[in-house]
Amino acid sequence: MESAAALTSIQRLRVPPRMGPRSPRSNGFDSWRQDDGYGSPARSEFRQPSPNPGGDPNNNFVQLHSSKSAVELSAHESVAPVAIVTILFFLWGFASGLLSVVLNNRINSTIKSTDSALIGLHSAYYGGYFVGPVTFSGYIFRHYGFRITFIVGLVIYGVGCIVFWPCGVLQTYPGFIISNFISGLGVATIEVAANLFVAICGPPHYWEARLNLSQGAQAIGNVFAPILAEKVIFRKDEGTSNTEWLISVQWGYLGVAFFDFALALFFWYVPLPECTDAELTRVNRWRPASSALTEKRRKKFLGRHSLLLLGVWAQFCYTGAQEIISINGASLIQVFSPEYAHNANSFLWTAEGLLAFGRLAGGVGMFYVPARMLYLLFSAGCIATSCILLGLQHSPGSDNSVAIVALRMLLQFFESICFPTIFALSLRGLSGRNVKWGASWEVLGVCGGAVWPPVYEAIRNRSRPDDQAGIRMAWVLVIVLFVAGPGIQALFVNFIPSWRGRLDGLSKRELREGYEADGTIGGRLDETNDHVA
Structure with a gap:
């Protein structure tokens, strides 16, 4: 009897403390908290979204330490996560400048050579914004959080870049339309989460300031993309044929695709703060x-x-x-x-x-x-x-x-x-x-x-x-x-x-x-x- 009582005591000691209740509006990625505290460094708060919300909070390989909610970060604490996500803004600006300013004009002059065809290529890219945000992009964001949305957007954008390769070989205008649309769909998926993440990550009275500073990186990418494309990456001399030029563009797009996939892998492992619906309400609701x-x-x-x-x-x-x-x-x-x-x-x-x-x-x-x-x-x-x-x-x-x-x-x-x-x-x-x-x-x-x-x-x-x-x-x-x-x-x-x-x-x-x-x-x-x- 004494040994049974001792065994019961040991098992009781191994039982983890009871987790607190979830927010009624958590949408599947509220944080599980210890009952005896909130926000303390000594008490874990698992806000890392996972494909099985509500499951074991320790199953995420990268969340090796406790983290604050994104809306609870101080101005100093928000610098690192905002800087990491700002990489996505630069990539978005670089893609926009590459597609809209350089490649669409050159592809148009090579394939169709009409203003209507140029606008068609341009509209195909922004058509992705009409499809993604209120369908799968918004769903992924609401149910799985910022990090997973970044990864999905980068993968889609990379696929759009890869699709450009056979289109360049065949020199088919409909193929370029499809490539632009998929690329726009990927960037729109990234934007659904990235804009909000930068806005809320830190003191709430600086939403607009943080987002303008991060989107300044997007504008810088939009400046460098056409300059690098025209002068270095996709330079076209008088003796360069359209076919030779398209081949160089194909390799450039392939490089962008591999960079997207590498960045997606990086975001899979990097720990980013999340926040619950209730926490957003606490800092943003006005009555x-x-x-x-x-x-x-x-x-x-x-x-x-x-x-x-x-x-x-x-x-x-x-x-x-x-x-x-x-x-x-x-x-x-x-x-x-x-x-x-x-x-x-x-x-x-x-x-x-x-x-x-x-x-x-x-x-x-x-x-x-x-x-x-x-x-x-x-x-x-x-x-x-x-x-x-x-x-x-x-x-x-x-x-x-x-x-x-x-x-x-x-x-x-x-x-x-x-x-x-x-x-x-x-x-x-x-x-x-x-x-x-x-x-x-x-x-x-x-x-x-x-x-x-x-x-x-x-x-x-x-x-x-x-x-x-x-x-x-x-x-x-x-x-x-x-x-x-x-x-x-x-x-x-x-x-x-x-x-x-x-x-x-x-x-x-x-x-x-x-x-x-x-x-x-x-x-x-x-x-x-x-x-x-």
Whole structure:
């Protein structure tokens, strides 16, 4: 009997302590915690998502130490994980510059040699944004977390690059369309998780600043890709045939594919912080005063997801205008500033450099100035610059040539902070589950890059063969997109008190501390109020 009692005592000592309950909104990758503490270095918190959520938290090879939630990291602690994910932003920018600026133009001149074919290649890439985010990409992200989504996106992008090889051998235009679409699908999958990860990883009042700084790396990749492709990687001399050039491109794409697979393997082993739905709700949910009148007005005008829906629309319009400018930048200079046409590529690379500088400067500025105010300033700059360009186009001549080139470059500087700021601002105030859904819908808005350039081309073609008249007529679409998208949202978040208070309560440290003290932000996270904010 004594030995049996001793054996029972030993077995009891080997039983692991009872795990705490899971959040009602965990979606399968909430952290399992010890009952006697939260967030302590001595107590493990397994937030690493795995293909079998709810299973043994120790089955993940790479999670060898305890980790904080992404939203609990300090500014210093968030530097390393944000820097790792910023690699993906650089890769995304490099891919966009490689596909949109160089390869699509060269492939088009080799295979079809028409503007419509070029826009088809471009739209195929951004068509991936229409399919992925609200289907499998969003599902993987919501159920398996950031790291697995990064891996899946990199693998898909690598497959798209490999598909380019047989297409280059056969020199088939439909094959290039398929390759571009698969590549865009992979990058869209990466973006679903990467944008949100950078935004939430660290102090919550710096969402917009962090995302602008990381997307500055994307803009830098967009600068270097066309320069390296034209001057070094895919250089085409006068004696180089199209077939020889395509062979060099095939090897370049194969190298990018292997780099993608290696990066996917790297993310499989690197430990990245995760966060639960309840933790996202705690730092991001904002509730106004509880009076019946205030709540009635909020539901009547704001609705539950009005800021998100307006953000998706603003993203849809802005991306369309951005891609119109990117595709037609060279033709604008060639038609209205012909004496500078031989240096058009240099001017466009300078414009991309200004965009990168604007994002980095804007990200630093958001540590000191509210993001909504800088957003208003830059969106107004986009509208004003576009309008002035339209006015100069109505009176073309040598006197306007320098101004058109300068304003064309300045326009991309004002575009710089729009995309990341729209993304971060539009997710403010949502509860955890809806933050992840909202991130998917925001990336869906990028499919405007596939929709609006064909519309621009159709408007322009109505005035053929007069190129100047066609461009002037089509340029009105750019102004309309800037006004209807970023312009309206920037006005709403700055001049409507309820919207402005909603953002400031979540982004200003002093207001946030006051709201947290009286329960306006967050509150108890139980089954009664862990709901859609």
